[in-house]
Amino acid sequence: xxxxxxxxxxxxxxxxxxxxxxxxxxxxxxxxxxxxxxxxxxxxxxxxxxxxxxxxxxxxxxxxxxxxxxxxxxxxxxxxxxxxxxxxxxxxxxxxxxxxxxxxxxxxxxxxxx
Amino acid sequence: xxxxxxxxxxxxxxxxxxxxxxxxxxxxxxxxxxxxxxxxxxxxxxxxxxxxxxxxxxxxxxxxxxxxxxxxxxxxxxxxxxxxxxxxxxxxxxxxxxxxxxxxxxxxxxxxxx
Numbered sequence: 001x002x003x004x005x006x007x008x009x010x011x012x013x014x015x016x017x018x019x020x021x022x023x024x025x026x027x028x029x030x031x032x033x034x035x036x037x038x039x040x041x042x043x044x045x046x047x048x049x050x051x052x053x054x055x056x057x058x059x060x061x062x063x064x065x066x067x068x069x070x071x072x073x074x075x076x077x078x079x080x081x082x083x084x085x086x087x088x089x090x091x092x093x094x095x096x097x098x099x100x101x102x103x104x105x106x107x108x109x110x111x112x113x114x
Numbered sequence: 115x116x117x118x119x120x121x122x123x124x125x126x127x128x129x130x131x132x133x134x135x136x137x138x139x140x141x142x143x144x145x146x147x148x149x150x151x152x153x154x155x156x157x158x159x160x161x162x163x164x165x166x167x168x169x170x171x172x173x174x175x176x177x178x179x180x181x182x183x184x185x186x187x188x189x190x191x192x193x194x195x196x197x198x199x200x201x202x203x204x205x206x207x208x209x210x211x212x213x214x215x216x217x218x219x220x221x222x223x224x225x226x227x228x
Contacts, residue, residue, distance in 0.1 A: 004157075031214060043158070045215035058213055090157050097214045099146050099205045100165075105157035 002027045006091050006106035013081060014114050021076045021109050023091030030096045032074040033058070033103070034066065036087040043090065049074055050097055081113045118202045123223045126196075132189040134222050136202030139183045146205045147178060149187045150218070151198040158201070158218070161187065192226045199223050 004025045013019055025032065033048040035058075045058030049068040063085055065077040074093075078085060089109045094101040119137040126132040138147065148163040162169055162176045164185075169176045175188040189196055201221040 033214065035215075042220075043216070043218045045213055048213055048215070056213070058215060088155060092158075092216075094214070099144075100163075102148065102160040102163060103214075103216060104160055107157045108155065110155075 002104070004091055004093055004104055004106040006089070006109045008109060009107065010110050012112040012114065015082055016080050019078050019081060019111075021078075021089060021091075021111070023074045023076065023106060024072050025074075025091075025093040025104075026072065027093065027095070027104070028071065029093035029104075030071070031101070031103075032068070032091065032093045034064070034074070034076050035090045035092065036060065037090065037108075038087050046076065046089075078111075081111075083113045086111060086113045118204055118219055120200075120202050120219065120222045122220065123225070125225050125227055126189075126192045128194060128226055128228050129191055132192040132196065132224055132226070134187040134189075134200050134202075134224065135184065136186070137184045138202070138204045141182050141204050142206065143182075144206070147176065147182075147185050148203040148205055148216070149174070149176065150201045150203065150216075151196075152201070152221075153195075153198040158216075161200075163205075192224075194226050194228065197224060197226045 007022045030051045034046040035043040044060045047066040049055045091106040092103040094103040149161040150158040152158045164176045178185045199221040
């Protein structure tokens with residue numbers, strides 16, 4: 001089954017403790033992206049990747065890192081998490097960066113930073 | 115990307131067709147209309163998209179007016195599981211430097227009632 005898989009689904013942690021949220025897709029998609037969703041602010045893009053080893057900042061990249069060493073994986077790294085990064089995170093992928101290509105989303109990761 | 119306007123909420127009786135309108139009066143000729151839905155903090159789910167012609171898939175139908183200034187998503191036989199927030203998104207062709215991010219507005223909260 002074609003899918004985007006995120007792990008963990010839920011995480012409660014403390015300020016400053018490095019964490020990684022994994023994202024994997026099995027559709028051989030070139031384009032992958034991370035969003036965060038906050039009440040009243042909608043979905044905002046954090047980082048995106050056009051292909052392996054090609055990543056770039058989205059609208060709210062501060063405090064986050066990403067890597068794209070292989071096509072299927074696009075982990076989101078919080079080196080020193082802070083409470084303002086408490087949010088619902090979604091990974092998405094599409095065949096390539098084209099307006100006729102729908103993006104498919106993972107089920108989300110709810111992060112709470114205390 | 116062109117701005118979209120959707121009613122904030124709608125009700126629909128179970129088993130009846132749900133018709134969700136979207137206005138996009140500033141849409142350009144090469145912009146696609148996309149529909150996604152989000153069921154209670156799950157990942158946004160792609161439903162359907164189109165450019166000029168009406169489209170149908172296993173989930174829904176998309177009717178785009180001839181002037182392309184509005185569209186309607188039709189769920190032919192709504193079930194309780196279709197209760198969700200539905201987002202209409204207009205997406206421009208992507209050129210160099212574009213992030214490929216989807217701009218989700220407030221959407222329409224559809225409540226399917228028994």
